[in-house]
Amino acid sequence: MDRIPIVPDIVVGRLPLYLRALQRMAQEGQSITSSQELGERLGISAAQIRKDLSLFGEFGKQGTGYQIDYLVEKLRQILHVDKIWDMVVVGAGDVGRALSRYQGFTDRGFRVVMVFDKDPKIIGSQIGSFQIQSTDTMIQAIRENCILVAMLAVPADQAQEAADKLVEAGVKAILNYAPINLGVPEGVYVQNTDPVTYLLRMSYYLAS
Amino acid sequence: MDRIPIVPDIVVGRLPLYLRALQRMAQEGQSITSSQELGERLGISAAQIRKDLSLFGEFGKQGTGYQIDYLVEKLRQILHVDKIWDMVVVGAGDVGRALSRYQGFTDRGFRVVMVFDKDPKIIGSQIGSFQIQSTDTMIQAIRENCILVAMLAVPADQAQEAADKLVEAGVKAILNYAPINLGVPEGVYVQNTDPVTYLLRMSYYLAS
Protein backbone atom coordinates (compact mmCIF):
# COMPACT_ATOMS: atom_id res chain seq x y z
CA MET A 1 0.00 0.00 0.00
CA ASP A 2 2.60 2.55 1.09
CA ARG A 3 5.69 3.39 -0.84
CA ILE A 4 8.95 2.86 0.96
CA PRO A 5 10.63 6.21 0.68
CA ILE A 6 13.54 6.95 2.95
CA VAL A 7 12.12 9.94 4.72
CA PRO A 8 14.56 12.18 6.59
CA ASP A 9 13.54 12.71 10.19
CA ILE A 10 13.63 16.44 9.65
CA VAL A 11 10.86 16.07 7.08
CA VAL A 12 8.82 13.92 9.48
CA GLY A 13 9.15 16.76 11.96
CA ARG A 14 7.58 19.22 9.56
CA LEU A 15 4.60 17.11 8.56
CA PRO A 16 2.72 17.74 11.83
CA LEU A 17 3.17 21.47 11.26
CA TYR A 18 1.69 21.19 7.79
CA LEU A 19 -1.19 19.15 9.14
CA ARG A 20 -1.94 21.59 11.92
CA ALA A 21 -1.91 24.62 9.64
CA LEU A 22 -4.10 22.87 7.07
CA GLN A 23 -6.61 21.82 9.69
CA ARG A 24 -6.76 25.39 10.90
CA MET A 25 -7.33 26.64 7.35
CA ALA A 26 -10.13 24.11 6.94
CA GLN A 27 -11.65 25.30 10.20
CA GLU A 28 -11.55 28.83 8.84
CA GLY A 29 -13.62 27.69 5.89
CA GLN A 30 -10.86 27.55 3.31
CA SER A 31 -10.91 24.63 0.89
CA ILE A 32 -7.83 25.11 -1.29
CA THR A 33 -4.32 26.35 -0.60
CA SER A 34 -0.95 26.57 -2.31
CA SER A 35 2.53 25.68 -1.18
CA GLN A 36 3.26 29.39 -1.15
CA GLU A 37 0.39 30.31 1.14
CA LEU A 38 1.11 27.44 3.50
CA GLY A 39 4.77 28.37 3.52
CA GLU A 40 4.03 31.95 4.44
CA ARG A 41 1.97 30.84 7.41
CA LEU A 42 4.71 28.58 8.65
CA GLY A 43 7.81 30.50 7.69
CA ILE A 44 8.90 27.67 5.41
CA SER A 45 9.73 27.98 1.72
CA ALA A 46 7.18 26.85 -0.82
CA ALA A 47 9.78 24.69 -2.57
CA GLN A 48 10.49 22.84 0.64
CA ILE A 49 6.86 22.07 1.28
CA ARG A 50 6.40 20.74 -2.24
CA LYS A 51 9.54 18.66 -1.94
CA ASP A 52 8.54 17.24 1.42
CA LEU A 53 5.09 16.26 0.20
CA SER A 54 6.47 14.79 -3.00
CA LEU A 55 8.22 12.11 -0.94
CA PHE A 56 4.82 10.61 -0.27
CA GLY A 57 2.90 11.18 -3.48
CA GLU A 58 1.38 13.77 -5.75
CA PHE A 59 -1.29 15.54 -3.79
CA GLY A 60 -1.69 18.82 -5.69
CA LYS A 61 -2.85 20.08 -9.05
CA GLN A 62 -0.79 22.36 -11.25
CA GLY A 63 -2.26 25.81 -11.51
CA THR A 64 -4.64 25.17 -8.63
CA GLY A 65 -2.79 24.02 -5.54
CA TYR A 66 -3.88 21.56 -2.87
CA GLN A 67 -7.38 20.53 -1.86
CA ILE A 68 -7.10 21.04 1.89
CA ASP A 69 -9.45 18.23 2.97
CA TYR A 70 -7.69 15.75 0.73
CA LEU A 71 -4.21 16.74 1.87
CA VAL A 72 -5.28 16.58 5.52
CA GLU A 73 -6.58 13.09 4.94
CA LYS A 74 -3.33 12.04 3.27
CA LEU A 75 -1.18 13.55 6.00
CA ARG A 76 -3.23 11.77 8.64
CA GLN A 77 -2.60 8.51 6.84
CA ILE A 78 1.11 9.21 6.51
CA LEU A 79 1.42 10.13 10.20
CA HIS A 80 -0.75 7.19 11.24
CA VAL A 81 -3.43 9.28 12.85
CA ASP A 82 -6.25 8.00 10.68
CA LYS A 83 -7.16 6.20 13.91
CA ILE A 84 -7.18 7.22 17.57
CA TRP A 85 -4.15 6.30 19.68
CA ASP A 86 -4.78 5.39 23.29
CA MET A 87 -2.30 6.91 25.72
CA VAL A 88 -1.44 6.69 29.38
CA VAL A 89 -0.32 9.54 31.62
CA VAL A 90 2.31 8.68 34.21
CA GLY A 91 2.51 11.12 37.09
CA ALA A 92 -0.55 12.84 38.48
CA GLY A 93 1.02 16.12 39.58
CA ASP A 94 0.15 19.43 38.00
CA VAL A 95 1.56 18.51 34.60
CA GLY A 96 -0.05 15.08 34.59
CA ARG A 97 -3.33 16.64 35.60
CA ALA A 98 -3.14 19.18 32.78
CA LEU A 99 -2.40 16.42 30.27
CA SER A 100 -5.17 14.21 31.60
CA ARG A 101 -7.73 16.95 31.23
CA TYR A 102 -6.42 18.47 28.00
CA GLN A 103 -9.23 18.83 25.46
CA GLY A 104 -6.96 19.13 22.44
CA PHE A 105 -6.07 15.47 21.95
CA THR A 106 -9.20 13.74 20.73
CA ASP A 107 -9.82 15.64 17.52
CA ARG A 108 -6.18 15.24 16.56
CA GLY A 109 -5.79 11.50 16.87
CA PHE A 110 -5.00 10.80 20.52
CA ARG A 111 -6.81 10.17 23.78
CA VAL A 112 -5.84 9.52 27.36
CA VAL A 113 -7.25 6.30 28.76
CA MET A 114 -5.43 5.82 32.08
CA VAL A 115 -3.51 7.86 34.63
CA PHE A 116 -0.91 6.46 37.01
CA ASP A 117 0.98 7.69 40.05
CA LYS A 118 3.12 6.05 42.70
CA ASP A 119 1.94 8.15 45.64
CA PRO A 120 -0.48 6.06 47.76
CA LYS A 121 -2.04 9.24 49.06
CA ILE A 122 -3.54 10.13 45.68
CA ILE A 123 -4.07 6.68 44.17
CA GLY A 124 -7.79 6.11 43.85
CA SER A 125 -8.73 9.76 43.65
CA GLN A 126 -10.16 11.31 40.51
CA ILE A 127 -8.62 13.50 37.83
CA GLY A 128 -11.40 14.51 35.49
CA SER A 129 -13.01 11.21 34.55
CA PHE A 130 -9.98 9.10 35.46
CA GLN A 131 -9.31 7.30 38.69
CA ILE A 132 -5.60 7.47 39.45
CA GLN A 133 -4.11 4.00 39.37
CA SER A 134 -1.01 2.68 41.08
CA THR A 135 2.20 2.34 39.10
CA ASP A 136 2.49 -1.08 40.74
CA THR A 137 -0.20 -2.38 38.42
CA MET A 138 0.81 -0.20 35.50
CA ILE A 139 2.76 -2.74 33.46
CA GLN A 140 -0.07 -5.21 33.46
CA ALA A 141 -2.70 -2.59 32.67
CA ILE A 142 -0.74 -1.22 29.72
CA ARG A 143 -0.05 -4.69 28.38
CA GLU A 144 -3.65 -5.79 28.60
CA ASN A 145 -4.76 -2.76 26.68
CA CYS A 146 -1.91 -2.87 24.14
CA ILE A 147 -1.08 0.76 24.70
CA LEU A 148 1.89 2.07 22.75
CA VAL A 149 1.99 5.75 23.70
CA ALA A 150 2.74 7.33 27.09
CA MET A 151 3.20 10.82 28.45
CA LEU A 152 5.68 10.95 31.28
CA ALA A 153 5.17 13.67 33.86
CA VAL A 154 7.00 12.51 36.98
CA PRO A 155 9.90 14.24 38.78
CA ALA A 156 13.28 13.94 37.06
CA ASP A 157 14.67 11.51 39.60
CA GLN A 158 11.83 9.06 39.01
CA ALA A 159 11.65 9.40 35.27
CA GLN A 160 14.12 6.69 34.26
CA GLU A 161 12.49 4.14 36.56
CA ALA A 162 9.06 4.96 35.17
CA ALA A 163 10.38 4.84 31.60
CA ASP A 164 11.83 1.39 32.24
CA LYS A 165 8.40 0.19 33.32
CA LEU A 166 6.77 1.69 30.27
CA VAL A 167 9.27 -0.01 27.99
CA GLU A 168 8.73 -3.31 29.77
CA ALA A 169 5.00 -2.87 29.26
CA GLY A 170 5.48 -2.50 25.53
CA VAL A 171 5.20 1.26 25.13
CA LYS A 172 6.98 2.46 21.97
CA ALA A 173 6.51 6.24 22.16
CA ILE A 174 7.15 8.40 25.21
CA LEU A 175 6.47 12.11 25.41
CA ASN A 176 8.82 13.07 28.21
CA TYR A 177 8.11 16.14 30.36
CA ALA A 178 10.91 15.38 32.83
CA PRO A 179 14.09 17.41 32.29
CA ILE A 180 16.31 14.39 31.80
CA ASN A 181 17.55 12.24 28.94
CA LEU A 182 15.95 8.86 29.15
CA GLY A 183 17.80 5.72 28.20
CA VAL A 184 15.56 3.49 26.11
CA PRO A 185 16.18 0.56 23.78
CA GLU A 186 16.14 0.68 19.98
CA GLY A 187 12.66 1.00 18.59
CA VAL A 188 11.34 3.13 21.42
CA TYR A 189 10.85 6.78 20.51
CA VAL A 190 11.24 9.57 23.02
CA GLN A 191 10.32 13.19 22.49
CA ASN A 192 11.52 15.54 25.18
CA THR A 193 9.43 18.55 25.94
CA ASP A 194 11.04 20.26 28.88
CA PRO A 195 9.88 23.91 28.94
CA VAL A 196 13.21 25.21 30.18
CA THR A 197 15.04 23.85 27.14
CA TYR A 198 12.88 26.02 24.90
CA LEU A 199 13.22 29.03 27.17
CA LEU A 200 16.99 28.71 27.06
CA ARG A 201 16.94 28.57 23.32
CA MET A 202 15.11 31.87 23.25
CA SER A 203 17.12 33.55 25.97
CA TYR A 204 20.23 33.09 23.84
CA TYR A 205 18.75 35.66 21.48
CA LEU A 206 17.67 37.98 24.26
CA ALA A 207 21.02 39.67 24.52
CA SER A 208 21.40 43.04 26.09
CA MET B 1 33.45 41.02 25.90
CA ASP B 2 31.80 38.42 23.69
CA ARG B 3 33.08 37.31 20.34
CA ILE B 4 30.70 37.80 17.46
CA PRO B 5 30.50 34.35 15.96
CA ILE B 6 27.72 33.62 13.54
CA VAL B 7 26.09 30.78 15.38
CA PRO B 8 23.71 28.55 13.44
CA ASP B 9 20.34 28.24 15.13
CA ILE B 10 20.68 24.49 15.14
CA VAL B 11 23.73 24.87 17.37
CA VAL B 12 21.85 27.21 19.70
CA GLY B 13 19.21 24.51 19.97
CA ARG B 14 21.77 21.98 21.21
CA LEU B 15 23.39 24.17 23.84
CA PRO B 16 20.50 23.80 26.31
CA LEU B 17 20.81 20.03 25.97
CA TYR B 18 24.49 20.19 26.79
CA LEU B 19 23.80 22.43 29.76
CA ARG B 20 21.10 20.18 31.12
CA ALA B 21 23.18 17.03 30.83
CA LEU B 22 26.19 18.74 32.42
CA GLN B 23 24.12 20.03 35.31
CA ARG B 24 22.81 16.53 35.85
CA MET B 25 26.35 15.13 35.85
CA ALA B 26 27.36 17.76 38.39
CA GLN B 27 24.39 16.81 40.52
CA GLU B 28 25.54 13.20 40.37
CA GLY B 29 28.87 14.28 41.81
CA GLN B 30 30.91 14.16 38.63
CA SER B 31 33.41 16.96 38.08
CA ILE B 32 34.97 16.23 34.68
CA THR B 33 33.59 14.87 31.43
CA SER B 34 34.65 14.42 27.82
CA SER B 35 32.95 15.20 24.55
CA GLN B 36 32.61 11.48 24.05
CA GLU B 37 30.85 10.81 27.34
CA LEU B 38 28.54 13.76 26.90
CA GLY B 39 27.79 12.67 23.37
CA GLU B 40 26.87 9.18 24.45
CA ARG B 41 24.38 10.54 26.96
CA LEU B 42 22.76 12.73 24.37
CA GLY B 43 23.04 10.64 21.25
CA ILE B 44 25.21 13.29 19.61
CA SER B 45 28.67 12.74 18.12
CA ALA B 46 31.69 13.85 20.12
CA ALA B 47 33.02 15.80 17.14
CA GLN B 48 29.82 17.78 16.91
CA ILE B 49 29.90 18.73 20.56
CA ARG B 50 33.50 19.90 20.30
CA LYS B 51 32.72 21.85 17.16
CA ASP B 52 29.65 23.49 18.68
CA LEU B 53 31.54 24.56 21.80
CA SER B 54 34.49 25.80 19.78
CA LEU B 55 32.27 28.50 18.30
CA PHE B 56 32.31 30.19 21.68
CA GLY B 57 35.78 29.53 23.02
CA GLU B 58 38.18 26.87 24.23
CA PHE B 59 36.66 25.34 27.29
CA GLY B 60 38.46 22.01 27.54
CA LYS B 61 41.92 20.61 28.14
CA GLN B 62 43.61 18.12 25.83
CA GLY B 63 43.99 14.77 27.43
CA THR B 64 41.61 15.64 30.24
CA GLY B 65 38.28 16.85 28.92
CA TYR B 66 35.96 19.49 30.33
CA GLN B 67 35.66 20.74 33.89
CA ILE B 68 31.90 20.43 34.32
CA ASP B 69 31.41 23.39 36.67
CA TYR B 70 33.38 25.66 34.42
CA LEU B 71 31.58 24.58 31.25
CA VAL B 72 28.21 24.98 32.96
CA GLU B 73 29.16 28.49 33.95
CA LYS B 74 30.26 29.30 30.40
CA LEU B 75 27.11 27.84 28.86
CA ARG B 76 24.98 29.84 31.26
CA GLN B 77 26.78 32.97 30.14
CA ILE B 78 26.39 32.09 26.47
CA LEU B 79 22.68 31.36 26.90
CA HIS B 80 22.18 34.47 29.06
CA VAL B 81 21.01 32.58 32.09
CA ASP B 82 23.70 33.84 34.40
CA LYS B 83 20.80 35.85 35.79
CA ILE B 84 17.15 35.02 36.51
CA TRP B 85 14.58 35.92 33.87
CA ASP B 86 11.19 37.04 35.11
CA MET B 87 8.27 35.55 33.22
CA VAL B 88 4.53 35.93 33.01
CA VAL B 89 2.00 33.16 32.46
CA VAL B 90 -1.00 34.04 30.31
CA GLY B 91 -3.97 31.74 30.77
CA ALA B 92 -4.85 30.22 34.12
CA GLY B 93 -6.36 26.96 32.96
CA ASP B 94 -4.78 23.60 33.69
CA VAL B 95 -1.68 24.27 31.64
CA GLY B 96 -1.22 27.77 33.04
CA ARG B 97 -1.67 26.39 36.53
CA ALA B 98 0.95 23.72 35.96
CA LEU B 99 3.40 26.31 34.63
CA SER B 100 2.70 28.70 37.49
CA ARG B 101 3.39 26.06 40.08
CA TYR B 102 6.26 24.31 38.29
CA GLN B 103 9.26 23.94 40.59
CA GLY B 104 11.81 23.40 37.86
CA PHE B 105 12.29 26.98 36.68
CA THR B 106 14.14 28.78 39.43
CA ASP B 107 17.31 26.76 39.56
CA ARG B 108 17.60 26.93 35.79
CA GLY B 109 17.38 30.66 35.29
CA PHE B 110 13.69 31.52 35.12
CA ARG B 111 10.86 32.41 37.44
CA VAL B 112 7.19 33.19 37.12
CA VAL B 113 6.22 36.54 38.59
CA MET B 114 2.66 37.11 37.37
CA VAL B 115 -0.30 35.14 36.07
CA PHE B 116 -3.05 36.55 33.87
CA ASP B 117 -6.43 35.41 32.64
CA LYS B 118 -9.35 37.08 30.93
CA ASP B 119 -12.12 35.20 32.72
CA PRO B 120 -13.66 37.51 35.37
CA LYS B 121 -14.81 34.46 37.32
CA ILE B 122 -11.25 33.47 38.21
CA ILE B 123 -9.49 36.84 38.29
CA GLY B 124 -8.47 37.56 41.86
CA SER B 125 -8.28 33.94 42.94
CA GLN B 126 -4.99 32.27 43.83
CA ILE B 127 -2.73 29.88 41.95
CA GLY B 128 0.03 28.90 44.30
CA SER B 129 1.37 32.19 45.55
CA PHE B 130 0.04 34.22 42.62
CA GLN B 131 -3.17 36.14 42.46
CA ILE B 132 -4.63 35.86 38.97
CA GLN B 133 -4.66 39.28 37.31
CA SER B 134 -6.87 40.55 34.50
CA THR B 135 -5.49 40.63 30.99
CA ASP B 136 -7.01 44.11 30.81
CA THR B 137 -4.17 45.40 32.97
CA MET B 138 -1.58 43.04 31.55
CA ILE B 139 0.16 45.37 29.13
CA GLN B 140 0.79 47.96 31.78
CA ALA B 141 1.94 45.42 34.37
CA ILE B 142 4.41 43.82 31.97
CA ARG B 143 5.75 47.17 30.85
CA GLU B 144 6.24 48.44 34.38
CA ASN B 145 8.21 45.36 35.27
CA CYS B 146 10.19 45.23 32.02
CA ILE B 147 9.31 41.59 31.49
CA LEU B 148 10.63 40.05 28.29
CA VAL B 149 9.51 36.42 28.56
CA ALA B 150 5.99 35.00 28.53
CA MET B 151 4.40 31.57 28.50
CA LEU B 152 1.16 31.47 26.60
CA ALA B 153 -1.40 28.92 27.71
CA VAL B 154 -4.75 30.16 26.43
CA PRO B 155 -7.13 28.40 24.00
CA ALA B 156 -6.05 28.47 20.35
CA ASP B 157 -8.70 30.96 19.32
CA GLN B 158 -7.49 33.49 21.88
CA ALA B 159 -3.78 32.98 21.38
CA GLN B 160 -3.15 35.53 18.63
CA GLU B 161 -4.98 38.25 20.52
CA ALA B 162 -3.01 37.51 23.66
CA ALA B 163 0.25 37.40 21.72
CA ASP B 164 -0.50 40.81 20.22
CA LYS B 165 -0.87 42.20 23.72
CA LEU B 166 2.36 40.61 24.85
CA VAL B 167 4.20 42.08 21.89
CA GLU B 168 2.70 45.48 22.58
CA ALA B 169 3.87 45.19 26.17
CA GLY B 170 7.44 44.60 25.03
CA VAL B 171 7.72 40.84 25.44
CA LYS B 172 10.43 39.39 23.18
CA ALA B 173 10.17 35.66 23.87
CA ILE B 174 6.96 33.63 23.90
CA LEU B 175 6.71 29.97 24.82
CA ASN B 176 3.48 29.05 23.07
CA TYR B 177 1.37 26.15 24.30
CA ALA B 178 -1.54 26.91 21.98
CA PRO B 179 -1.67 24.71 18.86
CA ILE B 180 -1.48 27.60 16.44
CA ASN B 181 1.20 29.54 14.58
CA LEU B 182 1.43 33.00 16.00
CA GLY B 183 2.16 36.01 13.85
CA VAL B 184 4.73 38.21 15.56
CA PRO B 185 7.03 41.00 14.37
CA GLU B 186 10.76 40.67 13.72
CA GLY B 187 12.76 40.43 16.90
CA VAL B 188 10.12 38.50 18.83
CA TYR B 189 10.95 34.83 19.34
CA VAL B 190 8.30 32.16 19.56
CA GLN B 191 8.83 28.57 20.57
CA ASN B 192 5.85 26.31 19.99
CA THR B 193 5.36 23.45 22.34
CA ASP B 194 2.12 21.81 21.38
CA PRO B 195 2.10 18.23 22.74
CA VAL B 196 0.22 16.86 19.76
CA THR B 197 2.91 17.97 17.33
CA TYR B 198 5.42 15.79 19.17
CA LEU B 199 3.01 12.90 19.42
CA LEU B 200 2.41 13.04 15.67
CA ARG B 201 6.12 12.97 15.03
CA MET B 202 6.38 9.77 16.99
CA SER B 203 3.25 8.15 15.60
CA TYR B 204 4.80 8.35 12.13
CA TYR B 205 7.28 5.73 13.29
CA LEU B 206 4.62 3.61 14.99
CA ALA B 207 3.69 1.80 11.82
CA SER B 208 1.92 -1.52 11.93
Place this chain on the structure above:
DNA sequence: TAGATTGTTAATCGATTAACAATC
Protein backbone atom coordinates in the same frame (compact mmCIF):
# COMPACT_ATOMS: atom_id res chain seq x y z
C1' DT C 1 -5.68 30.79 -24.36
C1' DA C 2 -3.18 33.02 -20.36
C1' DG C 3 -2.04 32.58 -15.74
C1' DA C 4 -0.88 29.90 -11.98
C1' DT C 5 1.15 26.26 -9.49
C1' DT C 6 2.76 21.72 -9.18
C1' DG C 7 6.53 18.02 -9.04
C1' DT C 8 11.27 17.45 -9.95
C1' DT C 9 15.99 18.30 -11.31
C1' DA C 10 20.35 20.40 -10.72
C1' DA C 11 22.93 23.77 -8.18
C1' DT C 12 23.83 25.72 -3.94
C1' DC C 13 24.34 25.93 0.59
C1' DG C 14 25.16 24.31 5.20
C1' DA C 15 25.92 20.75 8.65
C1' DT C 16 28.25 16.62 10.14
C1' DT C 17 32.02 13.60 10.39
C1' DA C 18 36.68 11.83 10.10
C1' DA C 19 41.17 12.64 10.97
C1' DC C 20 45.07 14.52 13.19
C1' DA C 21 48.43 17.85 15.04
C1' DA C 22 48.77 19.96 19.37
C1' DT C 23 49.20 19.34 24.05
C1' DC C 24 47.72 18.27 28.72
Place this chain on the structure above:
DNA sequence: TAGATTGTTAATCGATTAACAATC
Protein backbone atom coordinates in the same frame (compact mmCIF):
# COMPACT_ATOMS: atom_id res chain seq x y z
C1' DT D 1 57.02 9.31 28.71
C1' DA D 2 52.54 7.16 27.11
C1' DG D 3 47.80 7.79 26.80
C1' DA D 4 44.01 10.60 26.18
C1' DT D 5 41.37 14.24 24.44
C1' DT D 6 40.97 18.74 22.68
C1' DG D 7 40.28 22.24 18.80
C1' DT D 8 40.31 22.54 13.95
C1' DT D 9 40.74 21.42 9.11
C1' DA D 10 39.28 19.16 5.03
C1' DA D 11 36.14 15.81 3.18
C1' DT D 12 31.71 14.04 3.18
C1' DC D 13 27.17 14.06 3.51
C1' DG D 14 22.57 15.88 3.44
C1' DA D 15 19.20 19.61 3.14
C1' DT D 16 17.52 23.70 0.89
C1' DT D 17 16.72 26.54 -2.94
C1' DA D 18 16.22 28.07 -7.64
C1' DA D 19 14.48 27.14 -11.85
C1' DC D 20 11.48 25.23 -15.17
C1' DA D 21 8.88 21.86 -17.96
C1' DA D 22 4.46 19.97 -17.38
C1' DT D 23 -0.19 20.83 -16.99
C1' DC D 24 -4.44 22.24 -14.74
